[in-house]
Amino acid sequence: MLLLLGLGIGTLAGCGVWLLLRARSFDAILGLTLLSYAVNLFIFAMGRVRVGAMPILEKGVPATLATTADPLPQALVLTAIVISFALTAVLLAIALRARQQSGSDHVDGH
Numbered sequence: 001m002l003l004l005l006g007l008g009i010g011t012l013a014g015c016g017v018w019l020l021l022r023a024r025s026f027d028a029i030l031g032l033t034l035l036s037y038a039v040n041l042f043i044f045a046m047g048r049v050r051v052g053a054m055p056i057l058e059k060g061v062p063a064t065l066a067t068t069a070d071p072l073p074q075a076l077v078l079t080a081i082v083i084s085f086a087l088t089a090v091l092l093a094i095a096l097r098a099r100q101q102s103g104s105d106h107v108d109g110h
Contacts, residue, residue, distance in 0.1 A: 005045050012038035025095040025105045029088060036084035040077045047073025 012034050019031030047070045057063050099105045 002045070005041065009038050009041045009045065012041065023107050025098060025107055028107060029091045029095060032091070033084065033088055036080065036087075040080050040084075043073050043080070044077050 016031045016034030016038060019027045019034065022028065022031070057068065061067050095105065
């Protein structure tokens with residue numbers, strides 16, 4: 001499972017960097033979105049992926065990371081999702097306005 005997660009993170013990051021290096025604004029926005037997905041998965045994976053761990057404390061069970069899920073990476077990823085959604089919306093609005101004024105979606109304006 002961790003190998004598949006690592007390959008997915010690497011693929012998303014590689015595709016995101018490749019799209020960022022292109023000279024079109026929509027490709028750059030899509031690349032930033034893919035990079036944010038890769039970073040979110042990386043943060044989530046660093047929080048020790050555990051299947052079947054309880055997210056809340058139970059009476060009589062010690063509160064350690066071995067028995068419960070770590071809530072910090074989940075909170076960080078949730079916050080990052082909201083921020084990346086807002087960033088994508090702002091970048092799309094800027095890209096649409098730039099395309100309307102220049103007639104092209106090239107980043108350098110030609």
